[in-house]
Amino acid sequence: MxxxxxxxxxxxxxxxxxxxxxxxxxxxxxSQKLSPEQREEAFRLLDEGKSLRQVARQFGVNPESLRRLVMRHKPS
Structure with missing residues (x-):
């Protein structure tokens, strides 16, 4: 719950x-919607300039969830 x-x-x-x-x-x-490999790919796409919304759509996750994931786990 x-x-x-x-x-x-x-x-x-x-x-x-x-x-x-x-x-x-x-x-x-x-609930991890993205595998570690998918997270790495999402971070790479964001670094290349794709928007959170575009990347979230690509992986079928909510843009706000992706933003929080990036804030918690993106390598420096």
């Missing part, structure tokens, strides 16, 4: 649930 759904069910904020998850060391389950 997502943090958002847990917060809604308990009548509290997402921030509160997020803090509890972190404090308790609970590992969050994530």
């Amino acid at each position: 997502s943090i958002r759904k847990v917060a809604s069910a308990l009548g509290t904020s997402r921030g509160t649930i997020q803090r509890l998850v972190e404090q308790e060391g609970i590992e969050r389950q994530t």
